[in-house]
Each structure stands twice: as structure tokens, then as C-alpha cells.
Amino acid sequence: MNAPLLSDLETAVLNREDVGWRWPTFGVLSLCAVVWGGALLLPAGWEGLQWGLLVFALTLHSSLSHEILHDGFFRSIEANSALGLFQPGLFVPYLRFRALHLEHHRDADLTDPYDDPESAYLDPAVWRSLPVWQQHVLRFNNTLLGRMVVGPVIGMAGFLRGDLRRIRHGAREVIWHWLAHLPGVVLTLWLVSLSSVSLWAYLGACYGAMSVLRIRTFLEHRAHERSAGRSVVIEDRGVLAFLFLNNNFHAVHHAHPQVAWYHLPALYRAGKDKFLLGNQGYVYRSYGQIIARYFLRAKDPVAHPLWQPKED
Incomplete structure (x- = not known):
């Protein structure tokens, strides 16, 4: 979305954006590396702790990857991409994530079943054509429990x-993106093989991290006539907000995608009324409220309720 006129408070927050390296982000990267490496270095017999530490580190690393693609470490795209290529979460190549996520930031297309690569909605005609068993699975996937269990x-x-x-x-760049991902996968699996963590336990931790991330993405966007009304604000400052690097202030992030994660809460406070007016009051107090409300209940239909085929 185009950022509305800024208040003096918002301007002051934005003027605090770092000119050089973003040291808090490097601090989180260091924490992530210490927790991930520490989990692998623990001796056998600590499987439960290892798994929990790995889920924590891999979830945090995914949020850091989101910062990287928005130029959150260096001013150079090439330097950021080089840093992002190592993905210990294994499943998603950084360059694919970057390409698709930047497409997602075309706010006019948010939630579109075809043009938004991160949309959870289906074309109503496609939905009606699905077999009944698949409709049941997708309805379950639209509860928070389902999104965490089968969503990945x-x-x-x-x-x-x-x-x-x-x-x-014929998109050859997609092949290149996957090939560039392979060295990091090989390095990760080699390091895991040197540890007391079994391959299956590590893959389970990768899946667990993806499940935790589904809490963040579960209701980031909704169907709405106006693009500004499609992005949520979750006023949470707890552990999940840290793991997601404040991406729960999602309407703020979409308005200012280059702003560092640690400035988003202050930017929201400075322009709270404006952001909530813009997103039509799409706001929740906390992730606890969301879990209580939607753990076993769907927030949205699977078929996009407002989607219409675009004219040629």
C-alpha cells in the first residue's frame, strides 16, 4: 500500500533507521546461531531439549530470512542474498522465498488466489470442483490447529x-534458485550427521518450525474490498512476537516494508489511529486471543468470498 502522510512522531521513528549495519538484527542472528549450534552440540540423552531449541532457532532464522530479503542486514542485494543462501530449515530456498515474497508485496493483489503467491484462498470455481475429502482437509487447514498440523x-x-x-x-531462474539452495542443504545435513541429533529428529524440528510460523501467517491477510484493509495488526509483544520479529504488526510492515523489525512497534504506536483506520480495524490484542478464538474454528472460508475473474 502507499504510505499515508506521516505524522511528526512517525517521521521521527523513521529517521532513526540505521545508516549502516542494523546491529540488533546481527545480535538476533548471533543468538540464532548460538541456539542452533548449542542444540547440535548437546550430548545424547537431551533429545527433548535439542528439539525445542532447534524449533526455536529455525523459526527465528526464518524470520531473519524475511529481514534479509527486505535488505535488513546490508545495503547490497548481493550481500544479503549471499547471507540468505544458507537455510538450515532445509525446505524453502532463500531465492525462491525472496522472489515470491516480493511478488506478495504488490498490495493490490493481496489475497488473490492467482496473483498473490502467499494467498490461502482458492478461486471459488476451483473450490467447487474439488473432491469432498479434499474440501474437508482444506476446511481443517483453515483452523489454527489444522494450519499447524497439515498446513506445512x-x-x-x-x-x-x-x-x-x-x-x-521455461523459467530457468527457478532451477538456478533451487541449485543455489543445495550447498546449504548439504552443509546442514553434514553438521547434523556429526551431532547426536538424528536426521528424523532434525527434519521433525524443521517441520515444527514451519508449524510455529503458521501461527503468524494464519490471519495475516483477509479478503477485503480495499487493499489497505487486508493486513492485520496483532498487538503482541511476547515470545511469539519476538520469534516473528514483530511481523505481527503486519499492516505497518506492508506500509513500510524496508523498516527494521525493531522499529515496527514504535512506528505503530506513533501512527496507531491511522494504521487502524487504514486497515479497517483488523486488529487483535495478542496471539493468545487468536489461539483461544480460532484453534478449532475457521476464521475464513477456503473459497475467496470477494474474488471475481479479471477481465482480459
Whole structure:
């Protein structure tokens, strides 16, 4: 969305953006590396603690990858991309994440079943054509529990299907993105093989991190006539907000995608009334409120309730 006119307070916050390196982000990266490496260095017999530490580190690393693609470490795209290529979460190549997420930031297309690569909605005609068993699975996926349990599988299936379609249509850069991802996968698996963590336990931690991330993405966007009304604000400052690097202030992030994660809460406070007017009051107090309300209940239909085919 185009950022509205800024208040003096918002301007003051934005003027605090770092000219050089963003040291708080490097601090989080260091924490992430220490927790991830520490989990691998623990001796056998600490499996439960290792798994929890790995889920924490891998979730945090995914949020850091989001910062990287928005130029959150260096001013150079090439330097940021080099840093992002190592993905210990294994499943998603950084360059694919970057390409698709930047497409997602075309706010006019938010939630579009075809043009928003991160949309959870389906074309109503596609939804009606699905077999009943698949409709049941997707309805379950629209509860928070379902999004955490089966959401990673559904998301990865759609992601891989989309990339295979792009490759068949001649998108060679997609092949390159996957090839660039492989050295980091090999390095990660080699380091895991030197540790007391089994391959299956590590893969389970990767899946667990994706499940935690589904709490963040569960209601980031909704169907709304106005693009500004599609992005949520969750006024949470707890552990999950830290793991997601304040991306719960999602309407603020979409208005100012280059702003560092640690400035988003202050930017929201400085322009709270404006942001909530812009997103039509799409706001929750905390993730606890969301879990209590939607853990076993769907927030949205699977079929996009407002989508209309675009005219040629």
C-alpha cells in the first residue's frame, strides 16, 4: 500500500533507521546461531531439549530470512542474498522465498488466489470442483490447529507444484534458485550427521518450525474490498512476537516494508489511529486471543468470498 502522510512522531521513528549495519538484527542472528549450534552440540540423552531449541532457532532464522530479503542486514542485494543462501530449515530456498515474497508485496493483489503467491484462498470455481475429502482437509487447514498440523504439507505441496509449473514454462531462474539452495542443504545435513541429533529428529524440528510460523501467517491477510484493509495488526509483544520479529504488526510492515523489525512497534504506536483506520480495524490484542478464538474454528472460508475473474 502507499504510505499515508506521516505524522511528526512517525517521521521521527523513521529517521532513526540505521545508516549502516542494523546491529540488533546481527545480535538476533548471533543468538540464532548460538541456539542452533548449542542444540547440535548437546550430548545424547537431551533429545527433548535439542528439539525445542532447534524449533526455536529455525523459526527465528526464518524470520531473519524475511529481514534479509527486505535488505535488513546490508545495503547490497548481493550481500544479503549471499547471507540468505544458507537455510538450515532445509525446505524453502532463500531465492525462491525472496522472489515470491516480493511478488506478495504488490498490495493490490493481496489475497488473490492467482496473483498473490502467499494467498490461502482458492478461486471459488476451483473450490467447487474439488473432491469432498479434499474440501474437508482444506476446511481443517483453515483452523489454527489444522494450519499447524497439515498446513506445512499443504503449503509445500502448492509451493512445489507452482515451481514445477514455472520450470515447465521455461523459467530457468527457478532451477538456478533451487541449485543455489543445495550447498546449504548439504552443509546442514553434514553438521547434523556429526551431532547426536538424528536426521528424523532434525527434519521433525524443521517441520515444527514451519508449524510455529503458521501461527503468524494464519490471519495475516483477509479478503477485503480495499487493499489497505487486508493486513492485520496483532498487538503482541511476547515470545511469539519476538520469534516473528514483530511481523505481527503486519499492516505497518506492508506500509513500510524496508523498516527494521525493531522499529515496527514504535512506528505503530506513533501512527496507531491511522494504521487502524487504514486497515479497517483488523486488529487483535495478542496471539493468545487468536489461539483461544480460532484453534478449532475457521476464521475464513477456503473459497475467496470477494474474488471475481479479471477481465482480459
